[in-house]
Amino acid sequence: MTADLMLIWPELILTIGGLITLMLGTFFGDRNVGLYQLSSLLTLAAAAAAVVALFGIETTVFSGTLSVDSFGGFAKLLIYAASFVCIIVAPRFFNGGMRAEYPTLILFAALGMGIMASSRDLMTLYVGLELNSLAAYVLASFMRTDERSTEAGLKYFVLGALASGMLLYGISLLYGFTGTTDFAGIAKVLGGELNIGLIFGIVFVLAGLGFKISAVPFHMWTPDVYEGAPTPVTTFFATAPKVAAMALMTRVVIDAMGPAVGAWQQIIIFLSLASIILGAVGAIGQKNIKRLLAYSSINNVGFMLVGLAAGTQQGVEGVLTYLLVYMLTTLGAFLVVLQLRDVDGNQVESIPALAGLSQRRPGLAAAMAVFLFSLAGIPPLFGFWPKYLVFEAAVNANLVPLAVAGIVASVIGAFYYIAIIKTMYFDDKSDTEFPKGGGAIVEDAVITASALWLSVIGYLFIPVLAVLSASAAAVLF
Amino acid sequence: MSGFPILSLMLAVPAIAAIACLFVGDKMSRFVALGATLATFVLGCIMWAQFDIGGAQWQFQELHEGIFGRFNYALGIDGMALMLIMLSVFLMPLCILASWDAIKQRVGLYMAMFLVMETIMIGVFCAQDLLLFYIFFEAGLIPMYFIIGIWGGANRIYAAFKFFLYTLLGSVLMLIAIIAMIHEAGTTDIPTLLNYDFPVQMQTWLWLAFFASLAVKMPMWPVHTWLPDAHVQAPTAGSMILAGVLLKLGAYGFLRFMMPMFPDASGQLMWIVFGLSMIAVVYTSLVALVQSDMKKLIAYSSVAHMAIVTAGLFAFNQQGIEGALIIMLSHGVVSAALFFCVGVIYDRLHTREIDRYGGLAVNMPAYALFFMLFTMASIGLPGTSGFVGEFLSLAGIYEASSWVAFVCTTGIILGAAYMLYLYRRVVFGELTKDDVKAMADLNPREWTIMVPLAAVALWMGVYPESFLAPMRGDVTTVVARLAPAKPAGDAHLAAGKPKAAKPHGEPAHGSSHAGGVQ
Numbered sequence: 001m002t003a004d005l006m007l008i009w010p011e012l013i014l015t016i017g018g019l020i021t022l023m024l025g026t027f028f029g030d031r032n033v034g035l036y037q038l039s040s041l042l043t044l045a046a047a048a049a050a051v052v053a054l055f056g057i058e059t060t061v062f063s064g065t066l067s068v069d070s071f072g073g074f075a076k077l078l079i080y081a082a083s084f085v086c087i088i089v090a091p092r093f094f095n096g097g098m099r100a101e102y103p104t105l106i107l108f109a110a111l112g113m114g115i116m117a118s119s120r121d122l123m124t125l126y127v128g129l130e131l132n133s134l135a136a137y138v139l140a141s142f143m144r145t146d147e148r149s150t151e152a153g154l155k156y157f158v159l160g161a162l163a164s165g166m167l168l169y170g171i172s173l174l175y176g177f178t179g180t181t182d183f184a185g186i187a188k189v190l191g192g193e194l195n196i197g198l199i200f201g202i203v204f205v206l207a208g209l210g211f212k213i214s215a216v217p218f219h220m221w222t223p224d225v226y227e228g229a230p231t232p233v234t235t236f237f238a239t240a241p242k243v244a245a246m247a248l249m250t251r252v253v254i255d256a257m258g259p260a261v262g263a264w265q266q267i268i269i270f271l272s273l274a275s276i277i278l279g280a281v282g283a284i285g286q287k288n289i290k291r292l293l294a295y296s297s298i299n300n301v302g303f304m305l306v307g308l309a310a311g312t313q314q315g316v317e318g319v320l321t322y323l324l325v326y327m328l329t330t331l332g333a334f335l336v337v338l339q340l341r342d343v344d345g346n347q348v349e350s351i352p353a354l355a356g357l358s359q360r361r362p363g364l365a366a367a368m369a370v371f372l373f374s375l376a377g378i379p380p381l382f383g384f385w386p387k388y389l390v391f392e393a394a395v396n397a398n399l400v401p402l403a404v405a406g407i408v409a410s411v412i413g414a415f416y417y418i419a420i421i422k423t424m425y426f427d428d429k430s431d432t433e434f435p436k437g438g439g440a441i442v443e444d445a446v447i448t449a450s451a452l453w454l455s456v457i458g459y460l461f462i463p464v465l466a467v468l469s470a471s472a473a474a475v476l477f
Numbered sequence: 478m479s480g481f482p483i484l485s486l487m488l489a490v491p492a493i494a495a496i497a498c499l500f501v502g503d504k505m506s507r508f509v510a511l512g513a514t515l516a517t518f519v520l521g522c523i524m525w526a527q528f529d530i531g532g533a534q535w536q537f538q539e540l541h542e543g544i545f546g547r548f549n550y551a552l553g554i555d556g557m558a559l560m561l562i563m564l565s566v567f568l569m570p571l572c573i574l575a576s577w578d579a580i581k582q583r584v585g586l587y588m589a590m591f592l593v594m595e596t597i598m599i600g601v602f603c604a605q606d607l608l609l610f611y612i613f614f615e616a617g618l619i620p621m622y623f624i625i626g627i628w629g630g631a632n633r634i635y636a637a638f639k640f641f642l643y644t645l646l647g648s649v650l651m652l653i654a655i656i657a658m659i660h661e662a663g664t665t666d667i668p669t670l671l672n673y674d675f676p677v678q679m680q681t682w683l684w685l686a687f688f689a690s691l692a693v694k695m696p697m698w699p700v701h702t703w704l705p706d707a708h709v710q711a712p713t714a715g716s717m718i719l720a721g722v723l724l725k726l727g728a729y730g731f732l733r734f735m736m737p738m739f740p741d742a743s744g745q746l747m748w749i750v751f752g753l754s755m756i757a758v759v760y761t762s763l764v765a766l767v768q769s770d771m772k773k774l775i776a777y778s779s780v781a782h783m784a785i786v787t788a789g790l791f792a793f794n795q796q797g798i799e800g801a802l803i804i805m806l807s808h809g810v811v812s813a814a815l816f817f818c819v820g821v822i823y824d825r826l827h828t829r830e831i832d833r834y835g836g837l838a839v840n841m842p843a844y845a846l847f848f849m850l851f852t853m854a855s856i857g858l859p860g861t862s863g864f865v866g867e868f869l870s871l872a873g874i875y876e877a878s879s880w881v882a883f884v885c886t887t888g889i890i891l892g893a894a895y896m897l898y899l900y901r902r903v904v905f906g907e908l909t910k911d912d913v914k915a916m917a918d919l920n921p922r923e924w925t926i927m928v929p930l931a932a933v934a935l936w937m938g939v940y941p942e943s944f945l946a947p948m949r950g951d952v953t954t955v956v957a958r959l960a961p962a963k964p965a966g967d968a969h970l971a972a973g974k975p976k977a978a979k980p981h982g983e984p985a986h987g988s989s990h991a992g993g994v995q
Contacts, residue, residue, distance in 0.1 A: 462546035
């Protein structure tokens with residue numbers, strides 16, 4: 001038991017750090033933003049350091065319910081990094097309305113996501129997922145006086161509960177027909193004859209997880225929640241939980257359902273193509289930048305699923321690289337959105353108001369253009385590389401029709417990305433002014449760094465990324 | 478061959494200058510851009526001088542393995558690439574000069590986009606790694622999208638979107654083919670892939686995927702419709718670079734990838750290329766005849782010229798391919814010059830309507846002279862660059878198929894018709910309109926652009942050997958690679974029995990082996 005505890009330092013640190021942060025907020029009041037922000041950031045940094053320290057250990061703890069491996073480590077590092085940024089940018093956004101619950105909830109969500117990414121058992125999977133979800137529901141409605149935020153929270157909760165129900169139903173079927181909740185045990189049974197109960201179990205589990213990664217047709221909540229939630233929270237939703245849910249889905253599909261390729265592959269292919277196409281088509285008419293980025297995330301999840309559909313180690317490497325690049329791009333894009341404030345300091349989310357942004361804020365527009373071209377996967381921007389990897393995995397796994405359909409649909413996606421660039425660069429200046437706000441050095445630094453990294457520099461990191469993602473993916477095979 | 482990384486330097490100079498242009502302000506950026514493009518041109522000239530004709534197939538090679546992990550930073554050129562790079566670096570300073578006064582808004586960004594474009598074009602032609610090539614090939618969309626969209630004409634947004642999405646749709650299919658090739662051959666190295674024999678069945682699919690992409694870039698009928706829109710809306714320099722260099726990417730891809738890598742498929746599917754080329758030559762020439770917009774007319778004439786290029790390439794013989802290459806170079810210079818000619822009068826009257834002009838020979842004699850020269854070069858008058866290319870490629874096509882040659886030759890006649898008709902309406906006739914009367918002749922800046930273009934068009938027409946010599950070895954390699962897949966032509970040429978050579982009977986032409994039996 002003690003030996004097991006030594007291996008879950010990241011989770012322990014997050015738990016203790018979250019509680020400390022909560023206490024600090026209670027004792028010193030919500031005004032002392034710096035104090036509890038610092039404690040939450042330190043917690044995340046310490047947890048990340050613990051993950052790095054544990055890198056290279058491949059084992060399971062607590063009777064095989066939780067794994068300690070580099071796959072989980074990779075996902076956790078991304079999750080913690082995204083959480084870190086989302087905590088940094090929050091005080092400026094809430095503008096005095098910041099409360100200690102915000103970093104606390106993010107820490108607990110990060111804890112839940114860490115468990116999701118390393119679970120090896122249907123029960124730990126569910127515990128991690130719910131810990132994350134409960135924190136997320138509250139975060140979505142964090143601005144309790146704002147109607148849209150409350151609506152987003154409620155919608156997220158109702159649909160999330162429905163999805164959890166489906167997931168649980170699937171879990172119960174899988175347990176009932178295999179007699180175990182252990183991934184390895186399930187895989188052993190699925191290697192034999194499949195009966196209708198098992199297939200239903202697989203379908204329901206994948207449907208529940210599909211909700212979490214917001215794959216079509218379980219995506220309906222995404223645009224509304226992204227639009228309604230406070231922007232730092234949306235930034236969080238678009239990055240960390242995506243990584244966690246995608247890592248979880250990969251683990252479930254490869255580890256638990258691996259032998260039943262015929263059963264899950266078609267489902268993943270359907271989810272993938274539907275997400276790519278609907279994510280692209282749905283985005284075209286959007287007038288709100290946050291809604292648009294929601295559709296963009298649906299679209300990108302579709303591309304990740306192309307890699308997962310291949311079901312090979314190469315595919316999983318592609319998914320992991322995709323997650324990293326997608327997370328950086330999305331963080332950057334949302335930070336740009338955070339900077340869009342008019343003269344009165346109000347957030348501007350309407351796309352037509354961005355007209356002529358390149359003349360008012362050339363740097364910001366250039367960074368946004370880099371992020372959008374990168375999301376569209378146009379080389380030489382680095383967003384091309386993960387797309388290449390997932391399509392390569394699909395082609396090598398003889399899924400050429402999927403690759404062709406996916407890549408052709410990516411052209412539809414390119415349309416709306418370049419439409420925003422058109423608004424920023426080609427259109428005449430709109431009436432909205434975007435004065436440069438003060439005190440955003442960190443935001444500027446993150447935006448600049450990720451834009452530069454995504455422009456061309458990222459290609460120099462391919463060897464490092466390849467080693468990391470290969471060592472992480474190898475765990476599952 | 479020295480180990481000096483001249484190709485990397487040529488990529489770096491415009492790239493660094495592009496970044497500089499964003500920060501130095503509008504006035505200064507013009508000089509930075511001009512300086513950088515001239516410096517790159519000088520580097521190009523040094524490279525041409527150092528190029529060892531008849532030496533190794535690949536020269537100036539640079540290879541850094543592993544810095545991109547899965548693919549390499551591998552550069553290198555053969556004669557074809559050398560000539561196309563020369564074309565790009567030659568046109569670039571002229572484009573910058575052409576936009577000197579015409580562009581007044583956001584000059585820094587404009588110059589940066591052109592310099593990025595230059596880096597990308599050099600990169601496309603010298604990449605020796607398949608993925609590196611694809612990255613450069615696709616990257617060209619971004620600066621062109623901005624150039625058309627920001628500084629274009631009234632309908633620029635439609636044109637920019639159409640250009641972007643049309644060409645993107647084509648190239649993504651090529652990406653799938655590239656992935657399949659890398660998987661099959663296990664390497665991304667282009668020289669290795671050139672000699673790799675893909676299974677015949679697979680070749681057909683790969684060929685079709687590449688064709689989907691390159692036919693759009695080329696552009697071939699019926700996927701050419703983005704070109705007139707893009708040309709009409711683009712600023713003058715944008716049209717110059719689009720017609721001058723970007724249109725050559727398609728033909729370069731045919732010659733570099735499709736033909737040597739998939740020779741069997743090329744042999745089987747050559748009828749598609751011939752068929753589309755024949756339609757394009759006749760159809761787009763006829764369309765050009767009825768245009769009332771000067772730029773649109775020249776854009777359609779580009780499609781017709783490119784169709785002769787594709788037909789010449791797929792003749793699978795030395796003359797056909799050499800001729801196609803000379804047309805590419807000649808068209809690069811001449812169409813850029815013609816677009817500049819349109820730009821000159823557009824800057825003065827702000828319309829491209831042919832009917833708004835007339836009688837320019839009276840008040841703009843120098844302009845009329847240059848315009849005449851380029852018109853003739855476009856038609857293919859002997860002594861100009863157009864003649865050499867068209868004659869060689871048609872001779873090659875004739876050997877492959879006399880019917881295709883017959884149809885393509887009508888393109889020359891129609892070409893003469895629409896170009897002369899354009900020239901008559903713009904330059905000759907009565908000088909009646911007051912605003913046209915007020916137009917001044919060429920200024921020194923415009924002279925500076927016209928003279929080099931005219932000099933090269935004449936040079937290529939009088940002594941094409943300078944341009945053919947570096948490419949000959951590469952063409953021979955491609956022809957040899959294609960030989961097993963080459964169908965028999967219908968023109969059964971037989972060498973005559975020449976009388977004993979007279980001492981003064983030297984062949985006048987550099988490429989004297991034209992017309993031989995193969």
